Amino acid sequence: MERDIYDEDHEAFRDLVKAFVKRYVTNEAIQRWDAEGEIDRDTMRAAAEAGLLGLSVPEEFGGAGMLGDYRFRAVVNEEIIGAGAGSLAGAFGIQDDLAVPYFVHMGTQEQKAKWLPRMATAEVIGALAMTEPGAGSDLRGIKTSAKKVEGGYLVNGAKTFISSGKTADVVVTFVKTGEGNRPDAFSIVLIEDGMEGFQHGNKLNKIGFHGHDTAELSFNDVFVPEENLLGGEEGRGFIQLMMNLPLERLSIGVAAAAAAQAGLAWTLDHTKNREAFGERIIDFQNTRFRIADVATTVDATWAYVDAALRAYANGKLSAEEAAKVKFWTTEREWEVLDTCLQLHGGYGYMVEYPIARAWADARVHRIYGGTNEIMRDIVSRPIAGKR
Numbered sequence: 273m274e275r276d277i278y279d280e281d282h283e284a285f286r287d288l289v290k291a292f293v294k295r296y297v298t299n300e301a302i303q304r305w306d307a308e309g310e311i312d313r314d315t316m317r318a319a320a321e322a323g324l325l326g327l328s329v330p331e332e333f334g335g336a337g338m339l340g341d342y343r344f345r346a347v348v349n350e351e352i353i354g355a356g357a358g359s360l361a362g363a364f365g366i367q368d369d370l371a372v373p374y375f376v377h378m379g380t381q382e383q384k385a386k387w388l389p390r391m392a393t394a395e396v397i398g399a400l401a402m403t404e405p406g407a408g409s410d411l412r413g414i415k416t417s418a419k420k421v422e423g424g425y426l427v428n429g430a431k432t433f434i435s436s437g438k439t440a441d442v443v444v445t446f447v448k449t450g451e452g453n454r455p456d457a458f459s460i461v462l463i464e465d466g467m468e469g470f471q472h473g474n475k476l477n478k479i480g481f482h483g484h485d486t487a488e489l490s491f492n493d494v495f496v497p498e499e500n501l502l503g504g505e506e507g508r509g510f511i512q513l514m515m516n517l518p519l520e521r522l523s524i525g526v527a528a529a530a531a532a533q534a535g536l537a538w539t540l541d542h543t544k545n546r547e548a549f550g551e552r553i554i555d556f557q558n559t560r561f562r563i564a565d566v567a568t569t570v571d572a573t574w575a576y577v578d579a580a581l582r583a584y585a586n587g588k589l590s591a592e593e594a595a596k597v598k599f600w601t602t603e604r605e606w607e608v609l610d611t612c613l614q615l616h617g618g619y620g621y622m623v624e625y626p627i628a629r630a631w632a633d634a635r636v637h638r639i640y641g642g643t644n645e646i647m648r649d650i651v652s653r654p655i656a657g658k659r
């Protein structure tokens with residue numbers, strides 16, 4: 273089904289992204305990122321210079337000022353994921369969708385001026401640290417504390433599973449500044465690489481997204497000056513997290529749709545070019561029927577995601593609506609990619625095939641950004657009249 277979400281500006285931007293992909297997103301680069309477990313800084317800088325990264329940084333701070341129109345980011349995701357580079361798309365997403373928006377929407381003028389211009393050029397890479405070894409879904413159970421001391425806070429604790437955690441220069445960190453677990457007991461502080469007592473742990477060994485670093489972080493009496501309290505106000509951490517949830521969930525929905533679309537394209541290519549029993553794989557009725565399912569699911573997924581993109585652009589995508597999008601699209605993505613992998617036969621299980629990497633990458637979409645069980649909880653509570 274033809275999509276009508278993009279206008280001329282988005283399509284012109286797509287040409288730019290395609291040129292970047294042609295030059296930088298080569299098989300050799302994908303293999304190097306996977307082997308090194310991270311995206312090199314030169315690629316991030318080149319992406320920023322080409323105008324693909326820093327899209328959400330306002331123009332006055334050197335970015336493209338497109339935070340309200342996620343369609344440009346959607347184009348980046350489609351092209352990069354379509355080229356089989358899920359890890360690169362992931363690294364871009366953490367910077368533009370997870371880290372930058374906290375500064376743009378919630379930072380003080382000083383925090384914006386200090387960080388955003390360098391985030392626009394990828395001189396500074398950001399990460400968002402909420403999850404801890406003992407608390408993921410239940411964020412009110414976090415233990416990392418920021419105790420008020422003269423001129424700032426002393427931070428102690430540990431975070432885990434932090435995307436871009438190894439390479440980040442600044443970590444938007446969810447901490448406890450008060451007693452108990454009321455929403456106002458939490459704040460967000462900006463913890464900088466090089467602060468004494470702050471350590472990036474080793475890269476975690478994952479089943480997918482091999483080219484994007486995920487790490488543990490530890491904080492041992494880290495002194496964080498009070499100017500690094502996000503927004504300059506204590507006790508607003510929970511509200512600040514909530515503010516970015518629609519975007520975070522929408523971004524996962526877009527990545528899921530893009531991966532499903534890419535899976536279909538790779539599968540058409542493979543099944544048209546391989547033969548068994550004297551016929552092309554695509555000529556078997558089973559293959560055609562499965563492809564019919566996949567193609568229809570891809571269309572339906574985009575139709576839903578496009579509606580969400582429009583709602584977001586109009587400032588109308590609620591956290592609940594975004595939760596629906598997140599769990600529904602990532603489950604369709606999983607069905608699609610698993611079917612596509614099957615149609616590749618043994619080749620689908622080989623990591624040099626993009627379908628294999630996309631399948632492994634897709635698995636985490638149902639886990640991070642809030643698990644799909646938590647998404648269903650969020651969606652069902654108001655329906656059930658439960659608080």
Ligand SMILES: Cc1cc2nc3c(=O)[nH]c(=O)nc-3n(C[C@H](O)[C@H](O)[C@H](O)COP(=O)(O)OP(=O)(O)OC[C@H]3O[C@@H](n4cnc5c(N)ncnc54)[C@H](O)[C@@H]3O)c2cc1C
Binds near residue numbers: 401435636
């Ligand atoms: C590759 C990767 C990257 C990540 N990147 C980041 C990042 O950048 N920043 C960050 O802060 N975190 C990140 N995470 C963490 C991720 O958000 C958490 O793993 C996720 O929120 C789940 O938390 P948990 O792992 O503690 O699981 P748990 O909360 O222990 O959940 C275990 C199971 O119980 C279920 N469950 C829990 N509570 C309920 C409930 N109320 N009702 C029904 N079922 C429930 C869950 O759905 C899940 O199936 C990342 C994780 C991975 C794997």
